[in-house]
Amino acid sequence: MSNGDYETIVGLEIHAELSTKTKIFCSCPTEFGGEPNSHCCPVCMAMPGALPVLNEKVIEYAVKAGIAMNCEIAEISKNDRKNYFYPDLPKSYQISQYDMPLCKNGYVEIDTKEGKKKIGITRIHIEEDAGKLNHDEFGKKSFVDLNRAGVPLIEIVSEPDIRGAEEAEAYLKKVKAILEYIEVSDCKMQEGSFRADVNVSVRKKEDNKYGTRTEIKNMNSFRAIVNTISYEAQRQINVIENGGKIEQETLRWDELQGQTISMRDKEDAQDYRYFPEPDLGLIKITKEYVEKIKENLPELPESRKKRYISEYNLPEYDANIITSSKYLSNLFEGALAICKNPKSVSNWIMSDIIGALNEREIEPDKIPFSAKDLGDLIVLIDKGTISTSIAKKVLQKMFETSEKPDEIIKKYGLVQISDEDTIRKLAHKILEANPKSIIDYKSGKDHALGFLIGQAMKETKGKANPRLLDQIFKEELNK
Amino acid sequence: MELCELTVHELEEKLNKKEINLKDIVKSYEQRIREKEPEVQAFVSINEDAQKQVEQGKTGIPIGIKDNICTKGIKTTCSSKMLENFVSPYDATVMEKLQNHVILGKLNMDEFAMGASTEYSAFKKTHNPWNLSKVPGGSSGGSAAAVSADMVPWALGSDTGGSIRQPSSFCGVVGLKPTYGLVSRYGLVAFASSLDQIGPITKDVTDCAILLNKIAGYDEKDSTSIKIQPKDYTKNLQKGVKELKIGIPKEYFGEGINNEVREAILQVAKKYEQMGAIIEECNVATTNYALATYYIIACAEASSNLGRFDGIRYGYRAEHCNNIKELYRNSRSEGFGQEVKRRIILGTYVLSSGYYDAYYKKAQKVRTQVKQEFKRLFEKYDLLLTPTSPTVAFNIGTKSNNPLEMYLADICTVSINIAGLPAISIPCGLDKDGMPIGFQLIGNSFSEEKLLYTAYAYEKEENFREKYKPQFKNDKT
Numbered sequence: 001m002s003n004g005d006y007e008t009i010v011g012l013e014i015h016a017e018l019s020t021k022t023k024i025f026c027s028c029p030t031e032f033g034g035e036p037n038s039h040c041c042p043v044c045m046a047m048p049g050a051l052p053v054l055n056e057k058v059i060e061y062a063v064k065a066g067i068a069m070n071c072e073i074a075e076i077s078k079n080d081r082k083n084y085f086y087p088d089l090p091k092s093y094q095i096s097q098y099d100m101p102l103c104k105n106g107y108v109e110i111d112t113k114e115g116k117k118k119i120g121i122t123r124i125h126i127e128e129d130a131g132k133l134n135h136d137e138f139g140k141k142s143f144v145d146l147n148r149a150g151v152p153l154i155e156i157v158s159e160p161d162i163r164g165a166e167e168a169e170a171y172l173k174k175v176k177a178i179l180e181y182i183e184v185s186d187c188k189m190q191e192g193s194f195r196a197d198v199n200v201s202v203r204k205k206e207d208n209k210y211g212t213r214t215e216i217k218n219m220n221s222f223r224a225i226v227n228t229i230s231y232e233a234q235r236q237i238n239v240i241e242n243g244g245k246i247e248q249e250t251l252r253w254d255e256l257q258g259q260t261i262s263m264r265d266k267e268d269a270q271d272y273r274y275f276p277e278p279d280l281g282l283i284k285i286t287k288e289y290v291e292k293i294k295e296n297l298p299e300l301p302e303s304r305k306k307r308y309i310s311e312y313n314l315p316e317y318d319a320n321i322i323t324s325s326k327y328l329s330n331l332f333e334g335a336l337a338i339c340k341n342p343k344s345v346s347n348w349i350m351s352d353i354i355g356a357l358n359e360r361e362i363e364p365d366k367i368p369f370s371a372k373d374l375g376d377l378i379v380l381i382d383k384g385t386i387s388t389s390i391a392k393k394v395l396q397k398m399f400e401t402s403e404k405p406d407e408i409i410k411k412y413g414l415v416q417i418s419d420e421d422t423i424r425k426l427a428h429k430i431l432e433a434n435p436k437s438i439i440d441y442k443s444g445k446d447h448a449l450g451f452l453i454g455q456a457m458k459e460t461k462g463k464a465n466p467r468l469l470d471q472i473f474k475e476e477l478n479k
Numbered sequence: 480m481e482l483c484e485l486t487v488h489e490l491e492e493k494l495n496k497k498e499i500n501l502k503d504i505v506k507s508y509e510q511r512i513r514e515k516e517p518e519v520q521a522f523v524s525i526n527e528d529a530q531k532q533v534e535q536g537k538t539g540i541p542i543g544i545k546d547n548i549c550t551k552g553i554k555t556t557c558s559s560k561m562l563e564n565f566v567s568p569y570d571a572t573v574m575e576k577l578q579n580h581v582i583l584g585k586l587n588m589d590e591f592a593m594g595a596s597t598e599y600s601a602f603k604k605t606h607n608p609w610n611l612s613k614v615p616g617g618s619s620g621g622s623a624a625a626v627s628a629d630m631v632p633w634a635l636g637s638d639t640g641g642s643i644r645q646p647s648s649f650c651g652v653v654g655l656k657p658t659y660g661l662v663s664r665y666g667l668v669a670f671a672s673s674l675d676q677i678g679p680i681t682k683d684v685t686d687c688a689i690l691l692n693k694i695a696g697y698d699e700k701d702s703t704s705i706k707i708q709p710k711d712y713t714k715n716l717q718k719g720v721k722e723l724k725i726g727i728p729k730e731y732f733g734e735g736i737n738n739e740v741r742e743a744i745l746q747v748a749k750k751y752e753q754m755g756a757i758i759e760e761c762n763v764a765t766t767n768y769a770l771a772t773y774y775i776i777a778c779a780e781a782s783s784n785l786g787r788f789d790g791i792r793y794g795y796r797a798e799h800c801n802n803i804k805e806l807y808r809n810s811r812s813e814g815f816g817q818e819v820k821r822r823i824i825l826g827t828y829v830l831s832s833g834y835y836d837a838y839y840k841k842a843q844k845v846r847t848q849v850k851q852e853f854k855r856l857f858e859k860y861d862l863l864l865t866p867t868s869p870t871v872a873f874n875i876g877t878k879s880n881n882p883l884e885m886y887l888a889d890i891c892t893v894s895i896n897i898a899g900l901p902a903i904s905i906p907c908g909l910d911k912d913g914m915p916i917g918f919q920l921i922g923n924s925f926s927e928e929k930l931l932y933t934a935y936a937y938e939k940e941e942n943f944r945e946k947y948k949p950q951f952k953n954d955k956t
Binding site: 049050090091144274275278 | 571
């Protein structure tokens with residue numbers, strides 16, 4: 001049998017840190033970083049006698065996420081304790097939600113080669129993040145930093161609807177985009193505020209029973225997740241093809257070796273002894289509360305995409321990429337408001353800006369200039385103040401220094417030369433220096449014109465207005 | 480009469496009349512502690528700076544605090560090796576409310592409040608002031624013994640299954656377990672979160688009302704505390720019991736209840752009848768299931784609550800551990816005593832997958848039924864009257880190796896915690912060996928005022944405190 005006879009089934013448990021100002025059960029800041037154990041109090045350090053108080057913003061943010069992902073919001077839900085020992089878990093239990101999650105039965109829509117596809121969301125629940133262990137490389141010590149302990153998380157559990165790594169990536173990107181749009185999480189993967197546990201199984205296409213799944217925990221890059229799924233699916237297929245059986249286990253992705261490795265720790269078969277958190281009451285949510293949040297929910301990526309296509313005639317591909325990130329989409333809308341030129345803004349984002357992001361390996365949220373700056377830049381082109389090629393240079397400067405486009409143009413003297421007399425004088429000078437090109441042109445060799453314009457551009461360091469150059473050279477040559 | 484023998488309201492009267500000052504009071508108690516502490520052993524730590532703190536401006540009547548209530552800057556040990564040197568970085572909410580009061584010391588208890596005799600303290604056994612060979616009850620045995628021995632004017636205890644009421648009854652003092660949610664638990668080292676309440680242990684009912692006034696009230700730091708109008712619990716103490724309907728649940732007078740105790744409580748009922756109350760027999764059918772239910776829920780919650788004592792951030796840490804599992808195992812094996820470990824194991828078991836439904840879930844169902852049954856009873860009765868404990872104080876050493884028998888000491892008190900209700904224990908006489916007997920009044924949620932005026936009516940009539948005094952006798956010598 002060949003690989004083509006198998007399908008890969010993926011389920012994802014996404015953990016996203018909520019961007020509330022304070023922690024889920026105390027008033028410590030959620031800010032990333034800081035001196036170890038400086039964002040802590042008796043509650044999040046689990047001092048004896050300290051008690052949790054649920055941050056209402058956490059409920060609000062989680063309900064927002066639930067609505068944005070088409071979930072039912074439970075009128076009554078509760079917190080439960082998940083008990084296990086680990087040094088980064090100060091209470092020795094995590095306050096989470098077990099059998100009564102805040103949101104359930106939702107879905108998000110992704111684009112696949114075969115068209116649109118709904119990925120079911122089993123549930124979204126709230127819980128607290130654990131602290132962090134810092135291991136001393138030289139000594140044999142580990143240090144506990146509880147700054148992250150008690151930062152609110154939502155866990156978004158998907159149905160096993162995802163087929164293969166590509167769909168998994170599309171789903172993750174869609175969920176990330178939604179959370180960014182509704183401003184409940186900043187989804188900074190490198191800071192661990194958006195991470196996922198990945199469940200992978202394979203089955204022969206004609207089977208209707210799922211295969212045994214393995215779980216790879218705590219992954220925080222799209223690339224690693226895609227590689228893991230591809231690798232793990234292939235590994236499972238090989239095992240089955242060789243007559244073996246898949247063991248249900250927890251694996252870890254080894255980035256260096258590019259393979260999954262069994263954790264093989266049998267004590268990991270944990271019994272978490274969930275029970276209702278007696279220190280907190282039930283979470284009761286009224287229909288009015290849900291309606292109010294619904295009314296105030298920002299526009300979601302899917303709706304923006306449709307609008308870009310219908311209102312601005314953007315190609316679906318472009319609309320898709322721009323709306324995949326709240327930051328790119330906001331950049332688009334902000335620049336558009338200034339220059340009223342959707343095609344041009346879209347082109348700049350799709351080529352030069354995304355190119356610059358890739359080159360610099362940064363995420364769209366790190367773009368160092370504002371949407372207004374981009375709009376102003378396009379206005380400068382449209383007014384003929386600068387040429388497109390100069391504009392590309394200005395944009396690079398904007399990435400480097402965050403200066404305003406007009407400041408850059410002034411500072412480096414990049415204003416386009418559009419004065420007819422100046423251009424004509426320049427043309428005369430170039431023509432005098434290149435008599436052979438005149439002969440070539442007259443004998444029908446069109447490329448001679450291009451050469452002459454090029455010389456003029458060189459002379460003016462690209463500042464000459466290309467349209468005017470073309471026009472004046474033609475006039476002079478045809479005299 | 481020494482100052483330390485007076486009640487708080489008597490002391491306050493003298494203070495107001497400027498007959499004495501606060502320093503005189505503190506001196507009297509310090510003197511008393513010097514005399515009696517060697518034989519009673521009620522304190523885990525004694526505040527050596529009490530007089531200095533009065534000089535520095537504290538104006539409230541001094542108090543003793545059970546050692547599971549967090550006090551900033553003073554050790555809070557829970558009478559456990561685990562927290563032997565633990566100093567809380569913050570004050571419990573009740574301590575903030577009492578910040579004007581000098582703390583005379585932290586009082587001994589069963590380790591992490593698990594026990595009914597204070598014998599499970601990791602540090603010392605507290606002796607009953609009425610007979611030093613007897614236990615003071617528990618877990619707030621240090622608090623009850625200290626109040627009884629006049630070593631503190633009043634004290635705070637905590638009650639998870641009877642831990643205020645039972646030692647109060649054993650030591651001949653007044654102890655109130657408030658309605659769940661009336662007093663903030665913030666800063667009370669948790670044993671069983673859904674059952675724990677802090678409450679007063681005092682020499683008489685008036686003091687009890689005064690102290691409840693000081694500690695009751697909603698606290699935004701405790702999500703289980705309840706927003707209700709603050710009340711002055713001293714205001715209606717003299718109201719009387721005319722027409723009050725008091726139920727006598729049969730189940731609290733059956734097998735296992737000592738005869739002398741039973742007779743004493745029935746005498747109390749008669750007394751109330753004479754005072755104009757209406758006495759009627761009734762049934763609390765769930766009583767038989769209460770103890771099992773209690774031990775499942777309490778141990779389940781404890782097994783989780785005590786997980787934080789892991790040797791990582793504070794408290795006892797075993798030495799020479801090779802890895803994290805060893806560190807956990809050794810720290811917890813060495814840091815916790817037998818009874819605490821027994822309950823953690825019991826609690827872990829009842830929450831385990833495969834057993835959860837049979838134990839924990841079923842216990843929660845029974846708990847709902849217990850609540851409903853009491854709710855129905857209080858549609859008919861104002862209060863219920865029962866013994867506080869099936870027996871008087873027993874000899875030190877007789878039950879500490881028999882956990883089941885020790886658990887039975889809670890038989891009259893646990894239902895009240897399961898239902899979250901308030902209950903008070905009042906002394907009502909001595910048995911033939913001169914040991915105090917206590918009766919329990921149980922009320923509907925937030926009926927503390929009624930409990931207190933009903934208790935007050937009896938106290939005024941019987942005058943236990945004027946008739947009897949602890950003898951500090953010692954059978955062994």
